[in-house]
Amino acid sequence: MDTIFLALRVLVSLAAVLAVIWYVQRRWARGRGAGHRKDIRVVSRQGVGSKASVAVVEVDGTRFLLGVTEQSVNVLNATPLQQPELQAVPTAPGFARILDLQQAQVSQSNAQHAAPVDPLRVEPSAAVTVLPTRRQVRSSLQRERAAGPFAGSILSPDTWRQAGAALRQAR
Structure with a gap:
């Protein structure tokens, strides 16, 4: 017990x-x-000596190039980021036609029981959307993961990949 x-x-x-x-x-x-702060982002960091490095940091729409040593941090350059202009997305030429055909089909079926119009029939000249390849998606995901809190440090997986690639090239 x-x-x-x-x-x-x-x-x-x-x-x-x-x-x-x-x-x-x-x-x-x-x-x-x-x-x-959420609006401060370290874009990249590169060591240039045993105790010195250069870092690119984005803050409030400005990109700073910083020289970092044990004793100080110096701003080497500052450039404003250009915001990409938003462009109107062109609609496919067949989309308006599909809507018109659907409206015509509804009005015809209400007026009389006519043969249905095929709304999914699109001319061959309709715009085609090109999707990214798997390789492009993977590389963008790897860049996003590399920009995490360990970016540029020895704990970053991207650092180990680069070291492995450098060793393979040295052979």
């Missing part, structure tokens, strides 16, 4: 310790995220 109570006390104590660890981790992560 004593062993059952001992086992229950151990399980309850373990659950309490795990709950405290979980709570502290959540609290620490939330507090850490509140101090960081």
Whole structure:
């Protein structure tokens, strides 16, 4: 009987310790995220010496080139980002025709029971949407993953891929 109570006390104590660890981790992560600004983004970082590097940072629509050493951070260059102009998306020439045919079909079926018009029939000159290839999608996903919190550090998977590629080229 004593062993059952001992086992229950151990399980309850373990659950309490795990709950405290979980709570502290959540609290620490939330507090850490509140101090960081969302509009600051490190685009890239490249080491130029043992204790010096160059970083490209975007802040509020401006891209800064920073020289970073142990003692200081210097702005080497600042350029405003050009915002891409939004362009109207052209509609396919067959889309308007499909709508007209559907409206005509509804009015004809209401007036008299005529043969249905095929609304999905589109001229061969209709615009075709070109989708990206799998390779393009994968490379864009890899770039997005590389821009995470470990970008440019030894913990980044992209750093290890580059090191492996450099070793393979050296052979």
